[in-house]
Amino acid sequence: MNNPAIQQLTDQELLQRFKTDQNSEWIGVLFDRYALLLLGMCMKYLKNEEDARDAVQQIFLKVLSDVNKHEIQFFRAWIYQVAKNYCLMQLRQHHLKYREEITDKHAGELAADPEDQRSHQEKDVLLNSMEQALNFLNPEQKVCVALFYLQKKSYQEIADQTGFSLLQVKSYIQNGKRNLKLILEKQQRANKR
Numbered sequence: 001m002n003n004p005a006i007q008q009l010t011d012q013e014l015l016q017r018f019k020t021d022q023n024s025e026w027i028g029v030l031f032d033r034y035a036l037l038l039l040g041m042c043m044k045y046l047k048n049e050e051d052a053r054d055a056v057q058q059i060f061l062k063v064l065s066d067v068n069k070h071e072i073q074f075f076r077a078w079i080y081q082v083a084k085n086y087c088l089m090q091l092r093q094h095h096l097k098y099r100e101e102i103t104d105k106h107a108g109e110l111a112a113d114p115e116d117q118r119s120h121q122e123k124d125v126l127l128n129s130m131e132q133a134l135n136f137l138n139p140e141q142k143v144c145v146a147l148f149y150l151q152k153k154s155y156q157e158i159a160d161q162t163g164f165s166l167l168q169v170k171s172y173i174q175n176g177k178r179n180l181k182l183i184l185e186k187q188q189r190a191n192k193r
Helices: 013-023 026-044 049-071 075-105 116-135 137-149 156-161 168-193
Strands: none
Touching: 013 026, 013 049, 013 075, 026 049, 026 075, 049 075, 049 156, 075 137, 116 137, 116 168, 137 156, 137 168
16 A cells, blocks of 8 residues: 555554554554564564564564554554564573473572572562563553553653653553552462462
């Protein structure tokens, strides 16, 4: 769709057209706008051009399957978060695979203190729970919380990046933090049963 009139449509208009007729070409136009940004971001995280290109393709498929599940107000912020989550998951899987290889290799040599092992396991469980809990937040809270706590961005930087007002950013972070706590408490209660 190289039609100049289509290129003039806003992200929101393209999303609306996709939701109306389910024509994936609308998402294709949207994705083309951000493909280079996503490739650069994936390169930053994955440090390998082939992996980054594969990641961009996987992200496109994920966007196609997930776009109808969310009420997206700011496509750029949303797709950025989807891409970041995908890259972090890839790194995490790679890290876990590497850790398993090291553990298998040195299983006999490494007799760690049971207290240390328990502490590491508890931290792993908490990190997994936090990662899962983030996915239960609405997209605005998720983006703002991730930018604030994981990327250490200021309120102003988040507002500039997402297009939210400062008041909205503060509200999304505050509500997101409260909701995360509630979700984690609920998960802990469920795990104890």
